[in-house]
Amino acid sequence: MWVLSLLIATVCATQNDSITRIAFGSCNHQERRQDIWPSIVRKKPDAWVWLGDVIYADTRALTFPLMFAPSSIDSVQNKYTKQKTSPGYAALASQTTVYGVWDDHDYGINDGGIEFENKQAMQQLFLDFLDVPEDSLRRRQEGVYTSHRIGKGVLLILLDVRYHREDYGVLDGDMLGATQWQWLRHTLATEPGEVILIGGGIQFISDTKPVEHWARHPAAREKFFQVLAESKRSGIVLLSGDIHIAETHRLMCNGLGYPLYEFTSSGLSHHNPSWMRPFVASGPTLVDEFYGFNFGVVDVDWVQKTVHVMIHDIDGSIVRQHVLSFAQLEYQGERGAGQGYYCESLPPVSNRYTLAVVRFIYSMFPPYTMSSLTALIMALVLQIMFTGMTMGVIGYAWRSYVFRLKKKP
Numbered sequence: 149m150w151v152l153s154l155l156i157a158t159v160c161a162t163q164n165d166s167i168t169r170i171a172f173g174s175c176n177h178q179e180r181r182q183d184i185w186p187s188i189v190r191k192k193p194d195a196w197v198w199l200g201d202v203i204y205a206d207t208r209a210l211t212f213p214l215m216f217a218p219s220s221i222d223s224v225q226n227k228y229t230k231q232k233t234s235p236g237y238a239a240l241a242s243q244t245t246v247y248g249v250w251d252d253h254d255y256g257i258n259d260g261g262i263e264f265e266n267k268q269a270m271q272q273l274f275l276d277f278l279d280v281p282e283d284s285l286r287r288r289q290e291g292v293y294t295s296h297r298i299g300k301g302v303l304l305i306l307l308d309v310r311y312h313r314e315d316y317g318v319l320d321g322d323m324l325g326a327t328q329w330q331w332l333r334h335t336l337a338t339e340p341g342e343v344i345l346i347g348g349g350i351q352f353i354s355d356t357k358p359v360e361h362w363a364r365h366p367a368a369r370e371k372f373f374q375v376l377a378e379s380k381r382s383g384i385v386l387l388s389g390d391i392h393i394a395e396t397h398r399l400m401c402n403g404l405g406y407p408l409y410e411f412t413s414s415g416l417s418h419h420n421p422s423w424m425r426p427f428v429a430s431g432p433t434l435v436d437e438f439y440g441f442n443f444g445v446v447d448v449d450w451v452q453k454t455v456h457v458m459i460h461d462i463d464g465s466i467v468r469q470h471v472l473s474f475a476q477l478e479y480q481g482e483r484g485a486g487q488g489y490y491c492e493s494l495p496p497v498s499n500r501y502t503l504a505v506v507r508f509i510y511s512m513f514p515p516y517t518m519s520s521l522t523a524l525i526m527a528l529v530l531q532i533m534f535t536g537m538t539m540g541v542i543g544y545a546w547r548s549y550v551f552r553l554k555k556k557p
Contacts, residue, residue, distance in 0.1 A: 174389025185236025200251025303341025377403020405480025
């Protein structure tokens with residue numbers, strides 16, 4: 149009998165060792181419903197990864213433009229405490245390792261970046277929430293970026309797109325800052341990992357939404373893809389949050405020779421309704437999407453050599469899934485002579501024009517006094533006005549030309 153028990157235990161242990169399971173999610177308001185956590189707990193992940201907006205630390209006023217204000221340190225600390233002691237989340241944190249990076253709302257201010265004055269204090273509160281040791285390098289560095297090795301061979305890289313992110317009014321603005329860029333290159337060059345999960349608070353690939361994403365600083369986005377290509381690493385998969393829906397994007401970058409997949413999970417406590425789809429629709433890189441409460445799970449199967457990414461709804465049911473083989477994510481170098489490190493997707497001309505107008509609007513207002521959506525609405529209004537004036541001038545010139553022709557004998 150004991151032999152049978154030992155055999156069963158050995159089989160179970162082997163099955164557990166053969167799969168590394170990592171769950172991830174974002175956008176969790178501490179004052180809203182926390183019903184999704186039992187479903188995440190039942191998945192028994194080896195790690196939980198926060199991809200931003202752990203709490204909503206800032207406050208907003210119903211004004212136009214939409215104004216945001218940071219909360220006091222005591223208020224933010226109370227919000228973290230409320231989330232940390234929430235029964236559902238506490239149950240998850242007690243059974244698995246928690247990693248994370250922030251986005252704007254847990255950074256302290258909506259759409260916040262390099263100019264935010266309270267970022268040092270907010271960094272310590274965020275790391276307190278994650279139980280990061282007092283002697284950790286993350287306590288002393290500028291920003292909460294980090295890397296971890298999970299299971300047999302997963303390298304998790306989390307990027308801070310807040311602490312050093314330049315204002316959107318800055319031409320060719322940066323996202324990461326010189327030190328973090330150097331750290332990212334070094335991590336990719338030296339840290340082992342057969343599967344590399346790179347996560348951040350905002351989307352890497354999508355470039356058309358009226359929200360924040362890497363394409364708002366196109367030069368930094370292109371630099372990021374170039375850094376990935378120069379690393380010559382296989383197995384890179386991108387993870388993100390922020391947008392209050394779940395999405396999958398696919399982008400082919402010549403420098404890697406294999407497609408970059410990005411899986412976005414956003415909506416732990418709240419989500420966008422499906423009727424908003426026409427206003428937040430993504431471009432040609434979009435593979436699929438899901439509107440509803442959601443979290444993501446990555447299963448790395450070391451026996452089958454696959455990366456299985458699933459999006460689950462609030463009940464834990466799979467609503468979207470993709471299985472990528474290690475062979476599909478194998479580095480193959482440049483494809484196409486003379487093309488260099490080139491990604492096939494760039495913002496459409498119309499979108500680049502909109503981004504230019506948005507950049508102009510941001511430059512006219514103090515930092516963090518309006519949301520991305522407000523800036524976009526103002527940009528669209530200005531574009532309509534400019535287009536109307538342009539058409540009026542063209543129409544006037546044409547009528548004048550025709551009038552002169554008719555006057556000729």
